[in-house]
Amino acid sequence: MSETIQRETEVSSGETLVDVENLKTYYEDGGLLSDEPVKAVDDVTLHIERGETLGLVGESGCGKTTLGRTLVQLESATAGTVEFDGTDVTKLSGSELKNWRRNAQIVFQDPESSLNDRMTVGEIIREPLDVHDWKSPRERRQRVRELLETVGLREEHYYRYPHQFSGGQRQRVGIARALALSPEFIVLDEPVSALDVSVQAKILNLLEELQNEFGLTYLFIAHDLSVVRHICDRVAVMYLGNIMEVGPAEELFADPANPYTHALLSAIPEADPQSDKERITLRGTPPSPRDPPTGCPFSTRCPAKIRPEKYRDTDDELWERIEVFREVLRERDRAERSLSERARALIGMDTRFSDVDEMHEELFGDVAVPPSIQEQLDAVEEHLRDNDEAGAIDLLREEFGSECDTETPAHHEVSAAGRTSLCHRHKDEHEEPAEFFTHTVFGEQ
């Protein structure tokens, strides 16, 4: 315990504990045939200060869990560095890695699956101590008993089996196991999302108490922004393997910069029923991380996407349809084709775009299409009829695309507190996302 008491005094911030630099974690998935790796984490740079809680939010599949697992070296990084107190842990191996592991632990999402239920709770919490040969067996048992109390369980639970516990209690066991080696840094991978709402608050409180008591540094992964708001000092918003916006929680919630953050925040149900805040609805689902869009990762769904100069005044409804049209073509182009479909395409009997007219009718049937745009669409559909889908997609991009489709945005600094946001709209020549949303979604319409 002496270690932990000593730790208490050094609760501070401003000092970087974890420094992630251009981290990429790709993995091959689905065997031998897929040539493109899944780009789960694609170029992430961020830092975590000692003693703080950094929230990591995003839709499922955005790579946040993989990022968390890479930080504790459960996944190996494809490129980039993870510096922990100045040591690049992605390069560690053997006993160095094992020693370092004491410093960084993880609490898993599903308490059903994270505890081996053939072992007693005591054995489970003791295992990390055994692995690292921590002091004597007697002291280990003593430590486990203390840990049980620390996380709000009782000493006599030592000889119980996980089966005998509720979800919340099991999660407490998982937390005790993570604490066993007195780590400095803990990744909390959606620690409460599998629990009942009534239990969630208790576990969150416990986590905060533990942080205060032991000066822990947390990476708190969540898909639920409302949970993050209360527990986190800073928040990083992740989309398709990229950090879209990262900055102090209060600021980010009060005045989001990135269009994606805007969209996520507007999806939180408002506490005040009187509020007539408009929702920003995102169409479709995130694209596959195997084949992310060129340019901005959010470009296929961004409601604030920059339009080319000449279409700035085009009707929003029509513009939306054009975007959908592009998305449909991209999706189809990406979809696996069966052998017979390929054969039919080769002999000119393509099945996939034989419904061009139907599609046109469905998409543009009930909106007025100005002749200039109609002309472009006709040209595109001509390509489709000739089975030249790549040509059709290119043409659409050239005509209706913007820098959002072609250039990867920079991480623009958007506040004095060092908040950054990945979006072209922060460039001087464009309208800021916030302004854009004020006069579109939230404004006069």
Add this chain to the structure above:
Amino acid sequence: MSETQSDEEVPLRDRIAANPRPALQWLAGAIVLLAVEFGAFIGVIIQLALTVVRLLPSNPGAAALASAGEAAESIPTLLTRGLIPNQGYQTASGEWMGTFLGLEPAYAWLLRVVLIYAYAFVWLGWFWVGYRWFRDHYRYADWTPRDDVVDRLRSHRWGQFGFVLVLAFFVLALFAPALGPTTVDANIQSPYTHYTKYYDDEIESVSNVTVGTANLGSTSQGAGGENVGPWSYDDYGRFHPFGTLTDGKDLFTFMAAGARISLMIGLVSLMIAGFIATALAMLTAYYKGLADLAAVITSDSIQSLPVLLVLILASAVFGNTWIANLYNGAVLLIAIFSVTYWPFFWRALRGPALQISEQEWIDAAKSFGQKPRVIMQKHMFPYVVGYLLIYASLTLGGIIIAVAGLSYLGLGITPPTPEWGRAISAGQPYVATASWHISLIPGIMITLIVVGFNALGDGIRDALDPQSEGGEETGGEAAVAGGGGA
């Protein structure tokens, strides 16, 4: 057990020292049970050692072991043919001489069989009591997941039926020398160096005759008077519970000895195949990728071979080499079964092992730096071992059939070593005659044993998989729900 909450954990030894009564009683039970059969146990151990020694090139110490074995035989044991003899002769007055208390041989033999089975079931009870007492007196946890498995097995009638059949078979194999009305050595291996006494009506006195001669006079060949059926005596006053074989040898003795061989082959090859399969399943599930692929290809190639044909081929090819003579051909069979059966096991274990390897507790163990070997042992193996048991019990019956099948074809175990298949094959021409018992009894026994192993396998599966039963939760959960808060 009184709650030892904040006390330090004491090792089991100290816990027993603190409350020695149950442990001592239990131990005393074991000593009594062992004492009555001490000679037999020593004999079995020496036999095993001898088998191992004979497999070694220069037979070190074989002679010493053999003499030790003879010495062991002279230790008085309760359940032996010596103490409860069933061989004797009937005088003209109808009195039985030489049998236990002058009983009719059938009843003397029956008494011995009943006593031996009772003895085996007492052992079983001893184990059960040990488990209960450990649970009640010494174990810290008042509930473990294994308790549920045991409880579910206790209410599984079909599984228990299988268990009893399997146990009966094990006892038959283990106590084969004491169970048979006569011995393999005297009746089957070297009948012309052993003698049997009988009362000769013509000269009205007791005569001595070699067992071989007596066998010739008690053959079962269907036609005419040449048949000694089940539960009958032959002309020399010898009792045959299952009748005799075509050459006059005792079928029951033959079956009991055959059970030993079948069981030995089955168990040893299952252990080898199971070990290979489990080790491989752990490795392939943990490392996945190439390791898995290599194992898939290897096992697929082996599995694509028809096992029976391979068996026949290998038995024929190695038939005249030194391997085929080890332990009457059993070693060769074990080798073939081990090689051909592990892919089936591995295939059966691969799915569960992969599933377990995806569990987060594996990641948790990795995250604090647990060694891969320990992860496999501690976090994966306990979840796979149940499947191993299920498949082992389902396969054992198959192996026994295969061994019998090979012997039926004249391959496998070398004659005259008893093997069930040979009895079936020998009796086949007489199935429709008065000597129907030669084929039918071994046939029924094989069927029963296979059914028994399958039922046991079903029972284990249902016990391990709570989903197979409606309610899965136990009282334990409610008991703890009060504490802990969350």
